[in-house]
Amino acid sequence: MKMKRLKAVKSALWLLVGAAFAIAVFRFWRGLGPTTALTDLTPWGFWIGFDVMGGVALAAGGFCIAATVYVFHLERYRPILRPAVLTAFLGYAAVVVGLMFDLGLPWSIWHMVVFWNPRSPLFEVGWCVMLYLSVLLMEFLPVVLEMSKHPILSRIYELLHKFTVPLVILGIMLSTLHQSSLGSLFLIMPHRLDPLWYTPILPILFFISAVALGLMMVTTESLFSSWLYEEEYELDLLQGLGKVAAGVLWFYLAVRLSDLAYRGNLAHALDGGFGPTLFIFEILVSVIVPATLLTIPATRKKMTTLATAAGFTVFGFVFHRINVGGLAMIETTGTRYSPSWTELTVSFGIVALAALVFFWVAERFHLMHGGPMMKGRENLPDIATFRPRLIRGAVMFVTGAAVATALLPASALDGWAVVPQHVHRPGYGDIMILDGNRNDKGVKFDHKMHIDVAEGNDKCAFCHHMVKPGARATGCSECHKDEHLATSIFDHRLHQELLAQGTGCLTCHADTTKPKDLEHSRPCLDCHESMIPAGAAFKPRESPNIGLAPGYMDAMHGLCERCHREQDGGSSTDAPTLARCSTCHSGVVKPFNPLHPDQRLPQPANAEDKAE
Amino acid sequence: MKAILTDVTKCIGCERCVQSCRIANDLGTVLPFRWLLDDGLSAVRWCSVLRKDGKFVRKQCMHCVQPACVGICPVGALQKTAEGPVIYDSGKCLGCRYCMMSCPFGIPRYDWESAVPFVRKCQMCYQGRVSKGVQPGCTAGCPVQATIFGERDLLLAEAKKRIADNPDRYLPTVFGESEVGGTCVLYLAPMQLDILTLGNKLDERPMPSRTATAMSAVPPVFVGMGAVMTGIYWIIERRMRLERDKAAANGTPPKAGHAPSGHGHNSSDGKEG
Structure with a gap:
């Protein structure tokens, strides 16, 4: 059956679009935190690195081919002009959609039009995207309008056609700025970016690589659509582009390496380690392999090797954009960010949607290969042929959405909802059983004692605050987290108040020329010698400054237990209750179950047991 | 231009500045979210006390003289005031987080858990205090005057005087005098303060000048x-x-x-x- 490839590819694309759509709903509902892997240290992730940086780079084919055909008058490239312009338009549209996901306040994007900061590279990038997207729309609109017989649409078509050349030149001007400005964005990040990528000429490198990438993207697209629609490969045309791309690639390599050499960073590339490895891989994939294949005429004119070269260049330079946009910052910032599957799915979903639009246009309009790819579809859709396609697409979309929703983490589905803390009052005193850490382990909790110990006006809020998503109160471990650590028991404020009269500070900080820290202060034992009773089992180290007490765990697993045993003459059977491990670690006391709090205590043997 | 001088050798690590900041700016309390850094700063904690070599180093926005964030914010939501503080206008922000990427000290933080998120950072209590001639919460709250507020020139002179008086006690440089072209938060310390910066080592070149060349082209x-x-x-x-x-x-x-x-x-x- 014909078009089997097309059906399979389209189904996969609809699946991705559906999944991305489901994630999008939760992204806007629950915010960026629960649905992405972004952090304060890595506020830009895959959506910037791939969608924005990669999308713009992939769209470079549009201005390259438009310049070739209209400015340089190389008419034989006209057959690939329209797909190149459409790809550019869709690429930029994908950038805008991707940006909508990434921006914290996407509904405020119009602020860029009203509030100006012309010093900002991002301001320029934003304006270029807006303007170039409009220019691309006007460049491409004739393809759609030429099919129409409506007089007004025909008039618009003629008008746009008249201004083709000025529009194309404006498009080239905007692209030049925009492609390079994406590099300028990162000039403000010398602290983040690895020196193998950071250079003041980053914008120039971005522009040169965009030309090579644009040519190779057009090549990839032409080869792929020929494969998909089972048409002849346009090898003769494409090898001409390859020849130019080879030159651009070698030029790019020369500029990049000489810049590194000039700044004395070339040796760093051979250091090994993460950054240099990334660099060598990037250079191999983006330049050396494809440029070699494109330079040799035999491999340039063969479909498989040309496709390899094109694929390598496209992948290599998108990889370069991702490196600049984040990967080359991993080592310098020590971030642990890696894109979550939700981010990846949204990104690929946007690309999938762009591809579906591309196919839709290719099948209905005079885009490439001399006409609509689906004969008869330029008319209004016939419901009989339309329905099965619609159903297939819809089924894949819904499946994708359902799978994505099922896989989403709980935080993304529910947001950081307030989870009540389980408290049970055993019925005596001010003691309650409280599962403070929400790990199903209840402990006895003396509420009154905690009120007495806590200080300040907001002391209730210290535990009972409501600002933390996912929690109604501070977990016990928030305060008691250092119980396995030796604890500083020195209370400066107490000493300050007790010694406040006269030259109080000088009591400890005797030497005023020295810093007022532990090291340079009077040893604690000078005053507190009497605090250590004669014959104490635990003897503080012979350090002049005692600031540390054994942590809770040390106390329980060594020091205190030993003392209790000693008191009892070494017999563990007769040891006081506290010294028996089984008092706590018996297994009799069950884990706390908030639904049945009473079950935590040992249950009296019930009737059935007795009967047996 | 107003500034803050923090003397690391005087700090006792009581975190009263953190508490004062929380009260002055009406901030909440923080849970250990996945997206927070170890330095303790977050959307609801604009000042924190780091520990290094047994010393305490207070971290907050450096209020650079020529701030990277102000230079690159596409809508001018971040502004350097004449008094010195770098302030943020949430009404202009569109959430691109370029400021977070550009800050060489990694100061701006984000409301990641919110569906309507904003950038958050220390604004030197500009709105409620400094613009009215009152010193910021943190310096007001410090019990040992380890962190003090005043005119930048005077504080720089004071810092240099302290170095001259006690050359053994401090490194001979004031951190913030010339870093990234100077900052309005200055430090006196006995050790290098690399813990305050993010990533590669900085030089004295103001951050905005790095993009200015490209933008002028x-x-x-x-x-x-x-x-x-x-x-x-x-x-x-x-x-x-x-x-x-x-x-x-x-x-x-x-x-x-x-x-x-x-x-x-x-x-x-x-x-x-």
């Missing part, structure tokens, strides 16, 4: 590219027209491979396809 590149492209188009178009005219005069058809005009609708578009 924008208008000439734009116009130049347009001129070059129009020129090339015009020259080739003219040459082809002359060739065509010559061919028409000689009565021979034009050279193959050259289309009649870039203006006209070309038949190879396949309109009849």
Whole structure:
């Protein structure tokens, strides 16, 4: 059956679009935190690195081919002009959609039009995207309008056609700025970016690589659509582009390496380690392999090797954009960010949607290969042929959405909802059983004692605050987290108040020329010698400054237990209750179950047991 | 220009500044979210006390003299005030987080858990206090005057005096005097304060100057590219027209491979396809 490839590819694309759509709903509902892997240290992730940086780079084919055909008058490239312009338009549209996901306040994007900061590279990038997207729309609109017989649409078509050349030149001007400005964005990040990528000429490198990438993207697209629609490969045309791309690639390599050499960073590339490895891989994939294949005429004119070269260049330079946009910052910032599957799915979903639009246009309009790819579809859709396609697409979309929703983490589905803390009052005193850490382990909790110990006006809020998503109160471990650590028991404020009269500070900080820290202060034992009773089992180290007490765990697993045993003459059977491990670690006391709090205590043997 | 001077050797690590900041700015309390850093700063904690070599180093926005964030914010949501503080206007922000990427000290934080998130950072209590001539919460709250508020020039002089009086106690430089072109938060310390910066080592060049060169090239590149492209188009178009005219005069058809005009609708578009 014909078009089997097309059906399979389209189904996969609809699946991705559906999944991305489901994630999008939760992204806007629950915010960026629960649905992405972004952090304060890595506020830009895959959506910037791939969608924005990669999308713009992939769209470079549009201005390259438009310049070739209209400015340089190389008419034989006209057959690939329209797909190149459409790809550019869709690429930029994908950038805008991707940006909508990434921006914290996407509904405020119009602020860029009203509030100006012309010093900002991002301001320029934003304006270029807006303007170039409009220019691309006007460049491409004739393809759609030429099919129409409506007089007004025909008039618009003629008008746009008249201004083709000025529009194309404006498009080239905007692209030049925009492609390079994406590099300028990162000039403000010398602290983040690895020196193998950071250079003041980053914008120039971005522009040169965009030309090579644009040519190779057009090549990839032409080869792929020929494969998909089972048409002849346009090898003769494409090898001409390859020849130019080879030159651009070698030029790019020369500029990049000489810049590194000039700044004395070339040796760093051979250091090994993460950054240099990334660099060598990037250079191999983006330049050396494809440029070699494109330079040799035999491999340039063969479909498989040309496709390899094109694929390598496209992948290599998108990889370069991702490196600049984040990967080359991993080592310098020590971030642990890696894109979550939700981010990846949204990104690929946007690309999938762009591809579906591309196919839709290719099948209905005079885009490439001399006409609509689906004969008869330029008319209004016939419901009989339309329905099965619609159903297939819809089924894949819904499946994708359902799978994505099922896989989403709980935080993304529910947001950081307030989870009540389980408290049970055993019925005596001010003691309650409280599962403070929400790990199903209840402990006895003396509420009154905690009120007495806590200080300040907001002391209730210290535990009972409501600002933390996912929690109604501070977990016990928030305060008691250092119980396995030796604890500083020195209370400066107490000493300050007790010694406040006269030259109080000088009591400890005797030497005023020295810093007022532990090291340079009077040893604690000078005053507190009497605090250590004669014959104490635990003897503080012979350090002049005692600031540390054994942590809770040390106390329980060594020091205190030993003392209790000693008191009892070494017999563990007769040891006081506290010294028996089984008092706590018996297994009799069950884990706390908030639904049945009473079950935590040992249950009296019930009737059935007795009967047996 | 107002500034804050923090003397690391005087700090006792009581975190009263953190508490005062929380009260002065009406901030909440923080849970250990996945997206927070170890330095303790967050959308609801704009000041924290780091520990290094047994010393306490207070971290907050450095209020650079020429701030990276102010230079690159596409909508100017971040502004450097005449008094010194770098302030944020949430009404302009569109959430691009470029400021977070650009800050060499990694100061701005984000409301990640919110569906309507904003950038959050220390604003030196500009709105409620400094603009009214009152010192910020943190310096007011410090029980040992380890962190003090005043005119930047005077604080710099004071810092240099302390170094001169106690050369053994401090490194001979004031951190913030010239880092990234100078900051309005200054430090006196006995050790290097690398823990305050993010990533690669900084030099004294103000951050905005790094993008300024590229941005100043924008208008000439734009116009130049347009001129070059129009020129090339015009020259080739003219040459082809002359060739065509010559061919028409000689009565021979034009050279193959050259289309009649870039203006006209070309038949190879396949309109009849």
